[in-house]
Amino acid sequence: xxxxxxxxxxxxxxxxxxxxxxxxxxxxxxxxxxxxxxxxxxxxxxxxxxxxxxxxxxxxxxxxxxxxxxxxxxxxxxxxxxxxxxxxxxxxxxxxxxxxxxxxxxxxxxxxxxxxxxxxxxxxxxxxxxxxxxxxxxxxxxxxxxxxxxxxxxxxxxxxxxxxxxxxxxxxxxxxxxxxxxxxxxxxxxxxxxxxxxxxxxxxxxxxxxxxxxxxxxxxxxxxxxxxxxxxxxxxxxxxxxxxxxxxxxxxxxxxxxxxxxxxxxxxxxxxxxxxxxxxxxxxxxxxxxxxxxxxxxxxxxxxxxxxxxxxxxxxxxxxxxxxxxxxxxxxxxxxxxxxx
Ligand SMILES: Cc1cc2nc3c(=O)[nH]c(=O)nc-3n(C[C@H](O)[C@H](O)[C@H](O)COP(=O)(O)OP(=O)(O)OC[C@H]3O[C@@H](n4cnc5c(N)ncnc54)[C@H](O)[C@@H]3O)c2cc1C
Numbered sequence: 002x003x004x005x006x007x008x009x010x011x012x013x014x015x016x017x018x019x020x021x022x023x024x025x026x027x028x029x030x031x032x033x034x035x036x037x038x039x040x041x042x043x044x045x046x047x048x049x050x051x052x053x054x055x056x057x058x059x060x061x062x063x064x065x066x067x068x069x070x071x072x073x074x075x076x077x078x079x080x081x082x083x084x085x086x087x088x089x090x091x092x093x094x095x096x097x098x099x100x101x102x103x104x105x106x107x108x109x110x111x112x113x114x115x116x117x118x119x120x121x122x123x124x125x126x127x128x129x130x131x132x133x134x135x136x137x138x139x140x141x142x143x144x145x146x147x148x149x150x151x152x153x154x155x156x157x158x159x160x161x162x163x164x165x166x167x168x169x170x171x172x173x174x175x176x177x178x179x180x181x182x183x184x185x186x187x188x189x190x191x192x193x194x195x196x197x198x199x200x201x202x203x204x205x206x207x208x209x210x211x212x213x214x215x216x217x218x219x220x221x222x223x224x225x226x227x228x229x230x231x232x233x234x235x236x237x238x239x240x241x242x243x244x245x246x247x248x249x250x251x252x253x254x255x256x257x258x259x260x261x262x263x264x265x266x267x268x269x270x271x272x273x274x275x276x277x278x279x280x281x282x283x284x285x286x287x288x289x290x291x292x293x294x295x296x297x298x299x300x301x302x303x304x305x306x307x308x309x310x311x312x313x314x315x316x317x318x319x320x321x322x323x324x325x326x327x328x329x330x331x332x333x334x335x336x337x338x339x340x341x342x
Pocket of ligand 1: 010023025050051054117120145148152153
């Protein structure tokens, strides 16, 4: 169990975490008892996570408005999208991105998803749909069995870039899927309307050749939603620019020496806090296309799968081109026979 927790707690298709958060939240299990048990497990990762729980309570006592007001105060001026259609699609698991949809459906029906999936859907809301993190916080408060004002707010603040500890990664909805659900079992369970898709396309049906979609009885836009956004990279770039604009507008909250954000503490003192390297780079190189510190996580599986998909599409194209050419020859032949008569 411990080995799986250390290395594979991300898996969506296996239960590799403890699932004790609702019991901890409602006081049915004491965190001290859990800590005592966990000492024998030799899982530093687990102990770290348990400690984060206390960290969030400490943060909430320092910043009582943690659930609604950016801790990095200048991020109040950040531009966000306000598309209600996108928010609804995210909440109801109808974004057209299978892993995001599967997780949001599980959350709605069971009131729980694992930590990795919470990061995936949060990254999607914030960095790709560019919707305000407070929307995510509110939805999680409404739907999670373990909904906890302190932990939930701390995590959404950090994901939303304005928390004390900015996440240094962004989860790509397809690359994350290949990591946590490599054979698509999880997506098939929660998105049964696309279950018949072969593994290569289960996490990106929009790349599936039309003939295979037809064979699986899938009509994108009808039986399963089209993607709410298709230009993921463009959306991510815009989100990056939104943060850089805030930092440009408020040089008084950027430490001149290190480039880190400055956060005013409740007693008035301003302290520098760790800031994502890609934000610091972009501030000084606004036109640069390739940011060497990009935070989007990519995996080797994605590249392998992309090659397989390109091959399948090429084959599909060749097959339909050959089909067309056979039909054309038949039509020509018929026409000549008709003329000969
Ligand atoms: C956007 C977002 C929102 C979240 N909202 C909540 C929430 O409202 N309530 C909640 O309990 N957890 C929240 N978490 C943290 C974490 O996802 C859950 O605690 C965990 O998934 C619960 O499952 P588990 O008991 O199997 O966790 P395990 O991984 O087995 O961890 C054991 C316990 O450690 C604590 N813990 C684990 N991860 C974290 C963390 N990242 N921060 C603080 N404590 C942690 C929890 O009490 C958890 O029950 C959130 C995470 C994210 C990314």
